[in-house]
Amino acid sequence: MLANEMNINPKDNPLFLKTLEYHMQNPEISLKEHLKNRVVELGEEVLRYKRVYLDLNFWIYLQKASFGRPEKIEHLELYKILVKAVDDGKILCPISQPIFLELLKQSDETTRVPMFKMMEQLSKGVTIQTEDERRSTEIVHFLKQNTLGSKSIYPLEQLVWTKIPYVLGYHYPDNEVAPKEQMLLIQKAFTDWLWTCSLEEIPEIFKKTNRFHLIEMTPVSDKINQGKFAHADQINSYKKAFMVELVGILDLYKPRMNDIWCEMYKNETGKDISVEDKNFLLKSSSDPLGALILLAFEKNRITTQLPTWRVGTSLHAMYRWDRNRKLKPNDLYDFDHAKAALPYFDYFFTERSLKNLVTTKQLSLDKIYSTQVVSDEKEAIEVLSKL
Incomplete structure (x- = not known):
């Protein structure tokens, strides 16, 4: 805009x-x-x-409750508790x-x-x-x-x-x-x-x-599924799936990586990088920053750093690794919510299927980022009532 x-x-x-x-x-x-x-x-x-991330369904529940037309009595109670907790700071x-x-x-x-x-x-x-x-x-x-x-x-x-x-x-x-x-x-x-x-x-x-x-967000799930099934025989572990996904996203972000190099160079020297050097970075097949990030993940040196990168890559890797899973368009929206919520919010109120995914033993993203994931309205009320 x-x-x-x-x-x-x-x-x-x-x-x-x-x-x-x-x-x-x-x-x-x-x-x-x-x-x-x-x-x-x-x-x-x-x-x-304390920061609470509400996914789409919870916002819709609250909207109807605020209009005096809650789908469940719990939605009205949840709305009142949230408003009071915000007002109380x-x-x-x-x-x-x-x-x-x-x-x-x-x-x-x-x-x-x-x-x-x-x-x-x-x-x-x-x-x-x-x-x-x-x-x-x-x-x-x-x-x-x-x-x-x-x-x-x-x-x-x-x-x-x-x-x-x-x-x-x-x-x-x-x-x-x-x-x-x-x-x-x-x-x-x-x-x-x-x-x-x-x-x-x-x-x-x-x-x-x-x-x-x-x-309007164009669904890309069909294309992702096609790529997954076409190369399924190459994925023999979750770690392999994770690294394949990470390579892909780093490749997409290479132009932005180059911009970051240039910005940091200017911050350190006070000078803009030369046009020739910038063009070289754009044309070069090497990506030192991307290689550094790949190595850090490969050697398990990343804990809570680069959280948006880790959460997104982890979720896509789970779908790539599990041959029985097929990515649906709505899954991509769910991933967007998870990438924002898990690293930066204390509570993540979402649907049960996404909760089950991010809290699996393989991912344990809720434990990594110390975020309580809630999918039930009654549980949400109970959690907020204890604050």
Whole structure:
């Protein structure tokens, strides 16, 4: 989504003008540094709460309960307990990109605004960053942790949160004609303004950008199943399946890996990498960063690091290894929820089939990340009542 398509008029936004004035007096701070400061500050606040990830079904249960039409009496009780726990400052229910997109599909114009109000109430306007952003953050954190040490960097769990207007990713106004210094001031002020927007205002942004097609996710399960059965004889263990899956995802992310190298080089030297060297990285068949990650997983040196990478690869590997399992389109949505929830939330409320998968002895992802996975409404009520 392009921020400059929103047709925002600064005259209509006093906060925009106020923050613009501040940034005019502090021009030395880069956009990246400004956003990082925002994220670090928000992350510190988020980590004060117990974090509860609600998957699509639970949000729908709560929506109906909030309308006074619960499917079960337990849904109404769960809704009341969640609202009270949030109001008491005990928990937070941040949303995620897959939740936001799926709920847009489920809601119509009549129910969408009330749904957004409820989500705003339970999330306090917080969302976990997109999967792509988390993958990049995790790689940079992994490299810094192994070079600078854990005491020299922020905890990873503090760096993955943002505000709901950025639920689909970060976006800024841009204008190639405007002077760079002026555009930087506008971008930072725009970030401050959007940081305060509520979830109810998001549909207006979508209307202006005309990007509702973003919510359509093309199922790739058939293609994955074809590849699985075509090469089934090559997989003789779960570890083999895991490494095959990891090689595949690292190959897809190679361009982003190269960008990370370039960004870290600039941070260390203050200089951009030369065009020739960047082109060499793009054309090179070698991937030193990917090779490092492969080796770390191969030698079992990864514990809780690179969690989005590990959870996603683990789930796909289980389907590849088990010849009787066939991947369904909805499984891909479930995987997205698991990749966000397990590493960064204290509780994961989801459906029974996904709970059974992530808690298998082979994966034990709930134990690795110390996340309690719950699939029953009564159990969810019991868990929250003990907080």
